Amino acid sequence: MKLLVKAPAKINLTLDVLGKRDDGYHEVEMVMTTIDLADRLELTEIREDHVAILSRNRFVPADERNLAYQAAKLLKERYKIHQGVEISINKIIPVAAGLAGGSSDAAATLRGLNELWGLGLTLDELAELGSEIGSDVSFCVHGGTALAKGRGEKVTRLPAPPACWVVLAKPAIGVSTSEIYRNLDVGNIRHPNTKAMINALENNNYEGVCENMANALESVTLPMYPEVLHIKKQMERFGADSVLMSGSGPTVFGLVRHDSRLQRIYNGLRGFCDQVFAVRMLGV
Ligand SMILES: C[C@](O)(CO)[C@H](O)COP(=O)(O)OP(=O)(O)OC[C@H]1O[C@@H](n2ccc(N)nc2=O)[C@H](O)[C@@H]1O
Ligand SMILES: Nc1ncnc2c1ncn2[C@@H]1O[C@H](COP(=O)(O)OP(=O)(O)OP(=O)(O)O)[C@@H](O)[C@H]1O
Known part of the structure; x- marks a missing residue:
């Protein structure tokens, strides 16, 4: 079988x-x-x-x-x-x-x-x-x-996030999760507001989701791998509603609500990054 x-x-x-x-x-x-x-x-x-x-x-x-x-x-x-x-x-x-x-x-x-x-x-x-x-x-x-x-x-x-596009860009490097955790200064973390994110999901509030996206591991990966920070800045400049690194990196993703902006962001990123994807969230 x-x-x-x-x-x-x-x-x-x-x-x-x-x-x-x-x-x-x-x-x-x-x-x-x-x-x-x-x-x-x-x-x-x-x-x-x-x-x-x-x-x-x-x-x-x-x-x-x-x-x-x-x-x-x-x-x-x-x-x-x-x-x-x-x-x-x-x-x-x-x-x-x-x-x-x-x-x-x-x-x-x-x-x-x-x-x-x-x-x-x-x-x-x-x-x-x-x-x-x-x-x-x-x-x-x-x-x-x-x-x-x-x-x-x-x-x-948790409830599914509001419908939107997710644009992902991965620079041509691999990141070791254990290395990132090892280099994290646990006494000096800017903590995400997890409660506010959950609240935004419960209220199907897209702006709330965007405002509360945060990743404590960015404080390690971004200074260590400048190409990740570069992609983040470019995705913001091309007009994504909110941009964040996923996990320990190096992939950066942006949320985009409007189809009209999606193509522009995708094309802009493809100009300097080989691995770019535009997908939907699966939700539940
Ligand atoms: C970065 C994330 O992917 C975010 O979703 C996860 O926290 C890591 O998940 P993962 O890759 O499945 O992690 P594991 O394979 O269990 O662990 C890889 C290494 O990451 C570190 N690690 C992982 C998870 C965790 N809560 N604390 C850690 O310190 C440990 O050094 C571990 O040896
Ligand atoms: N099925 C698999 N697919 C990809 N990599 C695998 C697999 N099994 C083991 N590996 C090893 O795991 C390492 C990490 O790969 P993976 O793609 O899972 O990382 P990741 O997306 O950063 O994971 P996470 O987000 O859980 O930290 C790779 O370098 C590879 O050697």
């Missing part, structure tokens, strides 16, 4: 860091939402009892480092599955971009194999398993819009 699953990227509308924990991770509070930019995974049952990863993208590891591989292995071991699977990843989400591409592939693998192997696990159970793979995986299992707390694994559903 064969199953096709979609693995959408996420953006952070807010990202706050509340402090450093004893386990080395950071206590965070983030509002995240999935967007219509997605990898496609094909899960195929195979005769041999092992997990195989296939991808044409040279930045995607085809071994145990792949988060989709780790997801399949985790399910196999935890539920004593003696069946093999080949996971073919059609990579659309830029790699090491702050868009949770690997985490979403892991989440899609958990959802897909739950179906393929008839495990009957709930989304909450899959999300809990996912947290063993990475901090963003629990959110990716649910998708939609949510508040994520703890190290990212405590997920509560």
Whole structure:
């Protein structure tokens, strides 16, 4: 049997860091939402009892480092599955971009194999398993819009953001999430107003969403990678309603309400950046 699953990227509308924990991770509070930019995974049952990863993208590891591989292995071991699977990843989400591409592939693998192997696990159970793979995986299992707390694994559903376009631009660099967290000065953070963002979502208030977009990790990534700041400034200059870096970067996204402005911003960015996307939010 064969199953096709979609693995959408996420953006952070807010990202706050509340402090450093004893386990080395950071206590965070983030509002995240999935967007219509997605990898496609094909899960195929195979005769041999092992997990195989296939991808044409040279930045995607085809071994145990792949988060989709780790997801399949985790399910196999935890539920004593003696069946093999080949996971073919059609990579659309830029790699090491702050868009949770690997985490979403892991989440899609958990959802897909739950179906393929008839495990009957709930989304909450899959999300809990996912947290063993990475901090963003629990959110990716649910998708939609949510508040994520703890190290990212405590997920509560939120209303969908007001309809708008999301323009994304990724400079030709990869950013290491652990390096960004390591260089964060936790005693000196300008905290996003998470409550105000949630309020804006609850009131379907587009201006409120735009005004309250904020990411504590920008204070590390922007000075470290000037090309990210440059893209941010250009996107603002081209007329996006609000612009922010996603996750630990380097992808920058802008919200745009009016179709008429979208083309101008897209074309302007394409002038100096290879990876530019214009997509919708998935919402719920
Ligand atoms: C930047 C974000 O993507 C925002 O959504 C997440 O906070 C990071 O999520 P992720 O990439 O799934 O993170 P993980 O794979 O669990 O961790 C990568 C590294 O980031 C750091 N890390 C991650 C999450 C967190 N709450 N505190 C941390 O300090 C740790 O050094 C960890 O070794
Ligand atoms: N399925 C996968 N797709 C992409 N990268 C993967 C995958 N599995 C493991 N990786 C590794 O993970 C690293 C980070 O890639 P990923 O695209 O997940 O980063 P990210 O979008 O910054 O993640 P996050 O936003 O969760 O911090 C890559 O350099 C790659 O080596």
